[in-house]
Amino acid sequence: MKIICVGRNYVAHAKELNNEIPDEPVLFLKPDTALLRNNDPFYIPEWSQDVHHEIELIVRINKLGKNIDRKFAHRYYVEIGLGIDFTARDVQNVLKDKGLPWEKAKAFDYSAVVCPEFVKIDSLPDLSSIGFRLDVNGKTVQEGNSALMIFSFDSIISHVSKYFTLKMGDLIFTGTPAGVGPVKIGDRLEGYLEGKKKFDFLVK
Ligand code: ZN
Numbered sequence: 001m002k003i004i005c006v007g008r009n010y011v012a013h014a015k016e017l018n019n020e021i022p023d024e025p026v027l028f029l030k031p032d033t034a035l036l037r038n039n040d041p042f043y044i045p046e047w048s049q050d051v052h053h054e055i056e057l058i059v060r061i062n063k064l065g066k067n068i069d070r071k072f073a074h075r076y077y078v079e080i081g082l083g084i085d086f087t088a089r090d091v092q093n094v095l096k097d098k099g100l101p102w103e104k105a106k107a108f109d110y111s112a113v114v115c116p117e118f119v120k121i122d123s124l125p126d127l128s129s130i131g132f133r134l135d136v137n138g139k140t141v142q143e144g145n146s147a148l149m150i151f152s153f154d155s156i157i158s159h160v161s162k163y164f165t166l167k168m169g170d171l172i173f174t175g176t177p178a179g180v181g182p183v184k185i186g187d188r189l190e191g192y193l194e195g196k197k198k199f200d201f202l203v204k
Helices: 012-015 070-076 089-098 155-165
Strands: 002-005 026-030 051-053 057-060 077-085 113-116 133-137 139-145 172-173 186-192 196-202
Touching: 026 155, 057 133, 057 139, 057 155, 070 155, 077 133, 077 155, 077 172, 077 186, 077 196, 155 172
Parallel strands: 002 172
Antiparallel strands: 002 026, 057 077, 057 172, 077 113, 133 139, 133 186, 186 196
16 A cells, blocks of 8 residues: 655645645655554654654555546545644754755655544545644644635545555545644553544553
8 A cells, every 4th residue: 555645735734834825735655654543652763853744644555546636536535534644843944955856855654644443434524624623732733624625625635546546445635724843752642533532542
């Protein structure tokens, strides 16, 4: 399986990092070794002093597809999840300044937190308005809603599948809302989707 991530999919987050609003989805990938599941603890890598949390809605692909037309994209997923795209911001800023790829900052081991259980789409009232949030040590630090995404689930799937064949089990991280910030040892991270807790783990 592969993990595809969308960058800068919320206007307020693009602005907080002084990035332009993209006219097509910004994509990057993480390998399967980036997965962190089952509420396992996250260990801050020793080579970064500024690892940020980015809470994101995740689409799980359930069918093989390439060059998927946007109007058929809804046929390629039945579940939405919640996770964190951990980002070594200090490393990313150095790479960005040099115009180099982001992989070291984005695709490192255990940088892709995925909630233990996904939510069936037909159990959600409205796919275009899914509320989610991240609490750190009991305080809400990021709040988002799929209504605020620049590119919808369907347009992301259509765009991604022009470049990468999608396979069953692939995960698409759909971008983070504003409020990203550093994590420190001892933090407890809890993610909520439509008010229901989806993950709960510690930073070590
Ligand atoms: Zn992200």
